[in-house]
Amino acid sequence: MRCTFAPKVLAVNFIRRRSEHNIQKLDKTMSDFSFIANAHPAYIDSLYEQYLNNPEQIDDSWSSFFRGFDYAHATNGHEKSNGVAASPGTAFNPQEFQVLAMINAYRGRGHLLSTTNPVRPRRDRSPRLDLVDFNLSDADLDTVFYAATECGMDKPATLRDILAHLKRIYCGNIGFEFQHIQQREKRRWLRTRVEQSRPEKNYNIPMDKKRRILEKLNEAVGFEKFLHTKYIGQKRFSLEGGESTIVALDAAINKGAEMGVVEVIIGMAHRGRLNVLGQHHEKNLRADLH
Numbered sequence: 001m002r003c004t005f006a007p008k009v010l011a012v013n014f015i016r017r018r019s020e021h022n023i024q025k026l027d028k029t030m031s032d033f034s035f036i037a038n039a040h041p042a043y044i045d046s047l048y049e050q051y052l053n054n055p056e057q058i059d060d061s062w063s064s065f066f067r068g069f070d071y072a073h074a075t076n077g078h079e080k081s082n083g084v085a086a087s088p089g090t091a092f093n094p095q096e097f098q099v100l101a102m103i104n105a106y107r108g109r110g111h112l113l114s115t116t117n118p119v120r121p122r123r124d125r126s127p128r129l130d131l132v133d134f135n136l137s138d139a140d141l142d143t144v145f146y147a148a149t150e151c152g153m154d155k156p157a158t159l160r161d162i163l164a165h166l167k168r169i170y171c172g173n174i175g176f177e178f179q180h181i182q183q184r185e186k187r188r189w190l191r192t193r194v195e196q197s198r199p200e201k202n203y204n205i206p207m208d209k210k211r212r213i214l215e216k217l218n219e220a221v222g223f224e225k226f227l228h229t230k231y232i233g234q235k236r237f238s239l240e241g242g243e244s245t246i247v248a249l250d251a252a253i254n255k256g257a258e259m260g261v262v263e264v265i266i267g268m269a270h271r272g273r274l275n276v277l278g279q280h281h282e283k284n285l286r287a288d289l290h
Contacts (some may be wrong), residue, residue, distance in 0.1 A: 044097050044134050098134045099147040100161065105129055106151075107191065108179040110170025131163075152195030169195060213247050216279065220246040223275050239272030246272075246279050 013081040050057050053064045058066075105128070112127040133138055148157035153165055170176060176194050181187040197204065220243040227236050239245065251266055268276065 045094060046260055048094075093143075093145070095136065095143070096145055098136055098149050099145045099159065100150060102129075102131075102136070103147060103151045103162070103166065104133045105134070106166040106170045110166065111175030111177045113167075113171040114175035114203070115171070115173050116175050116252065152192075212250070216250050217245045219279060220275055224280060227274070237270040237273060239275045242272060246275060249276065250279070 023231050047058055047062055048066060051063060055063050055066075109129060111128040112125040113129065115120065115122065131140070136159065141163075142158050144156050145162060146156045148162050148165075149155065151162065151166060152169075153162065157165075176190075178187055178190045178194070181190070220239060224238055224240050224243075227234075227238070249266070253261075256264065266276065
């Protein structure tokens with residue numbers, strides 16, 4: 001069976017999958033294609049024009065990339081039965097690069113627009129996430145891009161839908177910040193989990209678990225308030241600001257029990273120790289406090 005692919009699909013897959021044909025020839029020091037993701041779309045366009053005029057004028061890594069791209073665009077998936085390469089059915093839209101750059105920008109800076117403060121609007125941090133920052137405009141909103149599949153969408157979608165998808169995930173009530181993680185596998189695992197979750201479906205968390213989370217948070221906050229009121233000025237290594245630790249430990253311990261864990265040993269710093277002892281170890285806090 002022979003499978004054929006549209007040129008747009010080839011171009012997007014060529015960028016995001018290092019295992020594709022000819023990717024091995026790219027500069028290995030530029031891991032995860034950071035030299036493409038960090039480049040402005042207009043800069044890529046200008047380099048490609050230089051490459052078409054004189055390939056010797058640009059850096060070897062870019063030259064290798066453009067050679068591989070041209071090869072994939074001209075031949076892969078378009079071979080006739082007699083062995084002669086057929087011309088592509090549709091021309092590649094160079095704006096696919098710009099949409100990919102926009103997706104990567106939302107992954108890295110979308111949290112700067114997240115609505116994490118319910119009291120007042122977030123301070124303007126100039127995240128540069130407007131369409132004009134990627135050489136895109138309102139005229140492109142109804143154009144379909146294959147880059148949509150790169151950010152967790154099931155199929156190619158219009159720029160309007162891609163933008164709405166990115167804002168829903170990265171600019172909602174939860175701010176995600178993970179691009180600084182050096183380990184590629186961990187970063188991609190988090191990215192996949194974030195982009196495949198659906199905020200409109202409450203991140204697929206059932207109501208009983210949400211009540212459990214709220215209950216543990218209330219218990220942690222209430223205990224810290226009690227200590228602050230009862231032992232004013234005492235060194236108590238408060239958990240304030242890190243109350244989610246209680247929720248995380250509760251989830252980890254319960255999941256471990258479901259998988260057959262019979263004993264949990266926790267080694268931790270002083271901060272929040274009393275709260276953890278009371279919430280998870282069921283210690284007699286009356287005895288501990290006296």
